[in-house]
Amino acid sequence: MTTLSQQVSNRPIPNPKKSLITRLNMGTGLIVGIAFALATYYSMQTTLDDATLNFQRNNQVLLATMFMWSIGFLVGIGAFIGPFRWLIGKDLTAEEQLYLAGDGQGIKRYFKYCTDHKVVGIQYLWGVIAMLAVGGSMAMMIRTQLAQPGAKFITPSIYNSLVGLHGITMIVAMIIVATGPFGNFIMPIMIGAADMAFPRLNALSWWVLFTAIPVLCSAWFLGGIPTGWTAYAPLSVQAGPGMNAFIATIIIFAVSTAVAGANITATVISMRAKGMTWNRVPIFVIGATISVALAVPAFPTFMVAMIQTAMDRTFLTGFFDSNVGGSGWLYAHLFWIMGHPEVYVILLPGVAILMEIVPVFVRKPLFSYTAAVVGFAGIAGLSVLVWAHHMYMSGWLPMLNGPFMVTTEMISIPTGLIFLVILGTLWNGKPWLKVPMLGVYAFLWNMLIGGITGLYLSDVPADNYLHGSMYVTAHFHYTLMGAALTGAVAGLSYWYPKMTGRMLNERAGYISFWFVQIGFQILYLGMFIAGAEGQPRRVSDYAQMYANSNRISTFGAYLIGTGFIVLLWAVIHSWRNGVIAPMNPWGAKTLEWTVPYPVPLVNFDTPPVVTSDPYGYGKAVK
Amino acid sequence: MSDHNDVHLEPTPGERFSKFLKRGDIRETLAWAAFYTAVFVVLGAYFYPKWMPTVMSTDMKAIERLMVVFTFISAPVCGFVMSIFTQTLRHRHKGDTPPPDGPMIRNNRLGVAVFSGVASLLTLTAVIYGLIELNSSAEAATKDAPNALVVEVTGNQWVWSFNYPSLGVESNMLNLPIDRPVIFRITSADVNHSFWPVQLGVKADANHLATTLAQTTPTKLGTIDVKCAELCGLYHAYMETSGEVMTVSDFNNWVTAQGGHSA
Amino acid sequence: MTNTKRAASAILSTLLGIAVVGAVGITLHTLSADALRGKLVATKSADTITVDGKNYPKASVTMGVYPDRATAVEHGSKPTKKDYVQYGPSNHVVLPAHTYVTMTLHVYDSGDKLNNPYFGKVVGTIGGTINIDGVDVSSVAPDAVQHTFTLHGLPTSSQDPLFVNVPLPHVEVNDKDEFIPTKDPGTNNKGHTVVFSFLTGGKGEYVFNCEYPCGDGTYANFGAAMGAYGYMSGKVTVA
Amino acid sequence: MSSDTKFHVHHDAPEVVGRRERLGVRILIVADGSFLFAMIFTYFYLRNLNVNDGWIPKGGHTFSAASGWMSILPLVVAAIVHKFGQRNIKQIGNFSIITLLAYLYGAYYQFHQMSNMPFIVKDTHAFEGSYASTWVLIAGANMFHYILAAFIALGLVIRARRASVDPTLEKWRMRTASSWFTWIAIAGVICAVTTSMI
Structure with a gap:
């Protein structure tokens, strides 16, 4: 039997320089995408039946335009070349695949349909930074409006849009904040793989997501959205044209998530290095994989809910219109069946990053690897059984409130295991308080507050008071921002040397950390008080009695904003001018620190063989 | 260990x-x-x-x-x-070099x-x-259900309205007599709202063509803030009204003044 | 790069970042100001009036409902109206505190059924009535309403409660075909003129909106003009 | 299927690549299964809730249960044909043509059904009730399955005629495709059972 490389050399090699693949990049994607969008818009405007309702017609035209933009962009950037070549039986040659991997193309490969997981990781990183910056600016606007009662800054329309778009931008950014950059760049190296299982799907997941960004931005120019990020029906059914942008974004994003989730899961299952048995897999890989594996079944239900909203708006179906047999509860169910697993999709990778960091900085093995895995799996497993705790007050079958309360509060048991693992690793250690390690302490405190306030909210009688109040907002910011985002930022400072070849500016890292964390405590302390006092969430104006707590919150928000700008400066500045990083600056034992910078195309010259778990730190105990 | x-x-x-x-x-x-x-x-x-x-x-x-x-x-x-x-x-640990190794505790069942x-x-x-x-x-x-006062609560974009069917009174204010159980029958004329009389510790969503029940007994005289706890569009923030827990005689006077008949 | 230079670059970048976010804020604020199209200040008169044994100064203000053709698109459940209806001339009304305010509304629109019949009742005006083309009424049939003027606010310790609901009777469709509304509500010669009075309390911020489902969307007709600030909604400052 | 790693830079054996691709497809089936779950959930939820008697309003129209089964029959036939064809890799081209035709016919039939929906109100173009809404959603998902499956079947037909295609890997491709074809047949049956309970 001939080897693959012989097979390759035996056939005539076409020159990839002349093929279509070499001519396509982001520019052609934009051109084709815009062309598709314009063609769709004008052809539909002229051909659509005049008898249909204007509302319905507008929605049809806008949705079709948005989807055609997305498809056009993907055609233009060459995403469908692979499937097409498969269809006609002319599979991509090794040279073409090498070209797609961006071999030797320098900075240009970041603007192409590049299949190299490291390029995709960096693309995700900048995508996430951009989204966080936009979402963060929106948060500043929201807090500015709420700095004083009287709605003196912006109108309720703009405010509601800000709340919704801040929410969805941040949720999307947070879902990919760890699994995007680190799951793509670091994780394959961590498990000793040469690339992801499906490199072209990898590129697809990023570029599909990319096409959602302009769609989401277009909501601003279509009158915004009045619904918040939860987009509850029937409010979303009556909402203006901006809602279409929201719907299209979610559907596009759900496709991206499914593709990325399948890819990461398959990579970890099938591409681990020789000797990397399941109990030797680094904990970050476990956390990230459970997270994306949870996202794979979770997101389609949201997609269905959004398709139904779109159908109600475009074809006048009646999924959510109670006049013709629909129900808003249906939306709430479908949304939260996705929605609650989704918060753990966000949380788990962030926590897993911190678990990866603790052993390195206290020079002790990870405490009870099994407990960590059981904790992750328990959270993921329970998370699909708790969705209706968002619906205690909806009037939907109140007799089920009790059971859902029990499942929800049970989540605190696996969450406790997660705490135990981190605490056990810290126990009797001497932590080295570098910037990544600070995140661990911030996590412990923030997740403690977030978790305990979650306990109140999961309790039906207490939720009677707290549901829909600022208290809820403060609670989930503590978990999503205080825990998950803190984990992701710690991960950035931890893996920054491997991703950029330079050290992140340490002083800026410290300054940013303290600004963000202190501001964070101030902001949400104010919000907890406002919630306990009875201020509903998502309000553009409030009564005088909440003025003090809101003022405190706004002050905290500005501190956070400043802190993140400092971090952004540090990331950009250190990328260009930072101290050149050694190969393994933290002395860690996972595989990604055994490869040089820049990481070679296939990561390892010789495939690594793993003989133990990566946590062999410390002196044996007598 | x-x-x-x-x-x-x-x-x-x-x-x-x-x-x-x-x-x-x-x-x-x-x-x-x-x-x-x-x-x-x-x-x-x-x-x-x-x-x-x-x-x-x-x-x-x-x-x-x-x-x-x-x-x-x-x-x-x-x-x-x-x-x-x-x-x-x-x-x-202080300094720029990694700390010394800690004890190698991998587990403690x-x-x-x-x-x-x-x-x-x-x-x-x-x-x-x-x-x-x-x-x-x-x-x-x-x-408490048998002798409770029934109040029909309707959420509209962006105003609450209250109907006391047994008293023949409709109002934009939620006034209640003290120490008498009250049943709220909550519904919506349009999108979802959430009825929240803050000081009463009651919250229930208002859904179109569905009635949600909530019940409590006011025990203290004073003002109630009624809010909407579910984002319902443009003036969600202003979907608030107030009410009062009154003595029985005050309540009856109010009912009469509104053109109703006291129970 | 020296430490000083690095610190300077960090501080400058931070300030730049803050400036960018600030610029976004200022832009949004400016856009918000546009939506209000200036203020409509009530005209105070020298007269006073006694209500329930107390003396109040008088003030009057005139508004109307008219289609805004500048942003005209088809709307409504049937795409026959090529306009957005809106309150005008401005939707930021400024009223004096502790005053007997008489409001005149010129209205032209057709109409149909309210989502909640409660808003067919007159609430919060002096005597519980409104004057429609010279006739005092205390309610309008819930299926013959074109819009409502519903004034409300946040209950808060620092401002007095103020709630006014005025249903505006619809105009027969036949009349409406001939009727050409203009931006100046005073020149309306068809449609209805609705006059009512109410008392303002102390200083405070309130809002008003329409409770007749006159917007877009297939659901409850509260989309488009109804859901966007500055058409069938606005704010009232009692100063 | 969607990712061709035959001459991938890391030169994995066809067996490994084939297994991996099948794994990937099976994970995507989980996502599609969740999509199906959401639709079935919608169907039964709205059916049991019957808000405002709007599941099938008075005088409303429905499709017969039989027509639901007719529309998914080609999915089942194609899946079975493909299973058989897989055993004889040399004849796969011919088997795949049958599969392709079945999918194309199914797509045509589904399209025909959807363009003759009885439950659209004449004046407003609105759907009569929530049965109608859910039916069209399920039919749309079915249509999507047909189109995607037809694409894959077309690829298999063309590729079987090309000598250049590596038979070892192609055998795995057949098995991978089989996973998908079997799944959409199962999904189709679930949909047909669901829509039988009007």
């Missing part, structure tokens, strides 16, 4: 436990844990009664008690976490078991306590 090769000198569990308690690190942890637990207990007892609004109904009373009790239940966990948090920070057991017990306590409160409020509702 579990490996003990010295067969001759194997201590009894009691001895091992007292020896364990005498270890410096354990003592430090316990001390900090006790300190932080106390802090959280005090905070819990202080925070919610201070910031939550006046208790004006049986349900609100239960809610406030529940918030405080839940803080007490979770205080030991907070104490434990914050104890190790503080302790390790006190022994932090007893520790994991004890921690999981205690955490589960605390959770169980919270669950049972919550279920009891839920049940007692449901029981009270059944008991």
Whole structure:
């Protein structure tokens, strides 16, 4: 039997320089995408039946335009070349695949349909930074409006849009904040793989997501959205044209998530290095994989809910219109069946990053690897059984409130295991308080507050008071921002040397950390008080009695904003001018620190063989 | 922890436990844990009664008690976490080189078991306590139903309206007589709203073509703030009104003034 | 790069970042100001009036409902109206505190059924009535309403409650075909003129909106003009 | 299927690549299964809730249960044909043509059904009730399955005629495709059972 490389050399090699693949990049994607969008818009405007309702017609035209933009962009950037070549039986040659991997193309490969997981990781990183910056600016606007009662800054329309778009931008950014950059760049190296299982799907997941960004931005120019990020029906059914942008974004994003989730899961299952048995897999890989594996079944239900909203708006179906047999509860169910697993999709990778960091900085093995895995799996497993705790007050079958309360509060048991693992690793250690390690302490405190306030909210009688109040907002910011985002930022400072070849500016890292964390405590302390006092969430104006707590919150928000700008400066500045990083600056034992910078195309010259778990730190105990 | 090769000198569990308690690190942890637990207990007892609004109904009373009790239940966990948090920070490693290796503790089955057991017990306590409160409020509702005042609440984009069918009164204000059970029949004329008379500790969504029930008994005279707790569009923030818990005679006067007949 | 230079670059970048976010804020604020199209200040008169044994100064203000053709698109459940209806001339009304305010509304629109019949009742005006083309009424049939003027606010310790609901009777469709509304509500010669009075309390911020489902969307007709600030909604400052 | 790693830079054996691709497809089936779950949930939820008697309003129209089964029959036939064809890799081209035709016919039939929906109100073009709404959603998902499957079947037909295609890997491709074809047949049956309970 001939080897693959012989097979390759035996056939005539076409020159990839002349093929279509070499001519396509982001520019052609934009051109084709815009062309598709314009063609769709004008052809539909002229051909659509005049008898249909204007509302319905507008929605049809806008949705079709948005989807055609997305498809056009993907055609233009060459995403469908692979499937097409498969269809006609002319599979991509090794040279073409090498070209797609961006071999030797320098900075240009970041603007192409590049299949190299490291390029995709960096693309995700900048995508996430951009989204966080936009979402963060929106948060500043929201807090500015709420700095004083009287709605003196912006109108309720703009405010509601800000709340919704801040929410969805941040949720999307947070879902990919760890699994995007680190799951793509670091994780394959961590498990000793040469690339992801499906490199072209990898590129697809990023570029599909990319096409959602302009769609989401277009909501601003279509009158915004009045619904918040939860987009509850029937409010979303009556909402203006901006809602279409929201719907299209979610559907596009759900496709991206499914593709990325399948890819990461398959990579970890099938591409681990020789000797990397399941109990030797680094904990970050476990956390990230459970997270994306949870996202794979979770997101389609949201997609269905959004398709139904779109159908109600475009074809006048009646999924959510109670006049013709629909129900808003249906939306709430479908949304939260996705929605609650989704918060753990966000949380788990962030926590897993911190678990990866603790052993390195206290020079002790990870405490009870099994407990960590059981904790992750328990959270993921329970998370699909708790969705209706968002619906205690909806009037939907109140007799089920009790059971859902029990499942929800049970989540605190696996969450406790997660705490135990981190605490056990810290126990009797001497932590080295570098910037990544600070995140661990911030996590412990923030997740403690977030978790305990979650306990109140999961309790039906207490939720009677707290549901829909600022208290809820403060609670989930503590978990999503205080825990998950803190984990992701710690991960950035931890893996920054491997991703950029330079050290992140340490002083800026410290300054940013303290600004963000202190501001964070101030902001949400104010919000907890406002919630306990009875201020509903998502309000553009409030009564005088909440003025003090809101003022405190706004002050905290500005501190956070400043802190993140400092971090952004540090990331950009250190990328260009930072101290050149050694190969393994933290002395860690996972595989990604055994490869040089820049990481070679296939990561390892010789495939690594793993003989133990990566946590062999410390002196044996007598 | 579990490996003990010295067969001759194997201590009894009691001895091992007292020896364990005498270890410096354990003592430090316990001390900090006790300190932080106390802090959280005090905070819990202080925070919610201070910031939550006046208790004006049986349900609100239960809610406030529940918030405080839940803080007490979770205080030991907070104490434990914050104890190790503080302790390790006190022994932090300074300098630019990595710290020396710590003890190679990979697992401690007893520790994991004890921690999981205690955490589960605390959770169980919270669950049972919550279920009891839920049940007692449901029981009270059944008991009070026959002589309750029915108020039909309708949420509209962006105004609440109240109908007292037995009294023939419609109003934009929620006025209630004291010490008489009240049943809210909540519905919506358009999108979802959430009816929230803050001081009564009641919350229920208003859905179009569906009626949600909520029940409580006002126990204190004073003003009620009625808010909407579900984003319902443009003027969600202004979907608020006020009401009053009145003495029975004041209430009857108000009903008569509105053109209704007192019950 | 020296430490000083690095610190300077960090501080400058931070300030730049803050400036960018600030610029976004200022832009949004400016856009918000546009939506209000200036203020409509009530005209105070020298007269006073006694209500329930107390003396109040008088003030009057005239508004109307008219289609805004500048942003005209088809809307409504049937795409026959090529306009957005809106309150005007401005939707920021400024009223004096502790005053007997007489409001005149010129209205032209057709109409149908309210989502909630409650808003067919007159609430919060002096005597509980409104004057429609010279006739005092205390309610309008819930299926013959074109819009409502519903004034409300946040209950808060620092401002007095103020709630006014005025249903505006619809105009027969036949009349409406001939009727050409203009931006100046005073020149309306068809449609209805609705006059009512109410008392303002102390200083405070309130809002008003329409409770007749006159917007877009297939659901409850509260989309488009109804859901966007500055058409069938606005704010009232009692100063 | 969607990712061709035959001459991938890391030169994995066809067996490994084939297994991996099948794994990937099976994970995507989980996502599609969740999509199906959401639709079935919608169907039964709205059916049991019957808000405002709007599941099938008075005088409303429905499709017969039989027509639902007719529309998914080609999915089942194609899946079975493909299973058989897989055993004889040399004849796969011919088998795949049958599969392709079945999918194309199914797509045509589904399209025909959807363009003759009885439950659209004449004046407003609105759907009569929530049965109608859910039916069209399920039919749309079915249509999507047909189109995607037809694409894959077309690829298999063309590729079987090309000598250049590596038979070892192609055998795995057949198995991978089989996973998908079997799944959409199962999904189709679930949909047909669901829509039988009007």
